[in-house]
Amino acid sequence: MRKSPKTVSVDVCEVRLIFTEDILGTWPADPDLHTRYISSKAPSPWLQSEEGDTLPDKTMDSGVTVFPCDDKGIFLYNYHVKGFLKEAANVLKDQLGVKNARSKVDNYVFVVPRRLYLLRDGSLIKEPDGLLERPLRAQTMLGPRVALVASEYLKAPTALQFGLQIIQNKEITFEVVEALLQYGAMKGIGQWRNGGFGQFTYEIL
Helix, strand or coil, X not given: CCCCCXXXXXXXXXXXXXXXXXXXXXXXXXXXXXXXXXXXXXXXXXHECCCCCECCCCEEEEEEXXXXXXXXXXXXXXXXXXXXXXXXXXXXXXXXCCCCHHHHHHHHEEEECCEEEEEECCEECCCCCEEEEEEEEEEECCEEEEEXXXXXXXXXXXEEEEEEEXXXXXXXXXXXXXXXXXXHHHHCCXXXXXXXXXXXXXXXC
């Protein structure tokens, strides 16, 4: 007689992120967005000298990052949150005392559902609040260059709610995951997080 298969033990909770700073989109936009948002600025002030001439040693990056969106509203995919948790685990691995923390978060922690809709005042957000344009400076073989990049943004406060499923194990516990979430108050999530964008607080529901 065939034995019943063993079941996987999983701990589950609901988490709400409350963004305390504006959050930037992370998806590459379609080429038309470059025409609509950037070219129409004709040209941006970062690409001009004090005399108003366009600087020849600067380039415009046609990359625009946006938010995924469907008929319901703007959302993040679950892997955006999962990626944040993995990054936080890698940074905090020594404090957590967990070897290969990033890999273990990848294997034991799951974010559901697939699409995580962004909310403001309890309602789904249908449109971004605007486009943030900024220069990126880099040293190249041809010397210093400045590229112009832009991202859709949502003004704070906004909220994001999702489920966490943690396969029971000895190292990646709820306490560890909560420490990773605390990291978000300092680091943030999304584009240009090293500039303070996408910082959040959290609630365990």
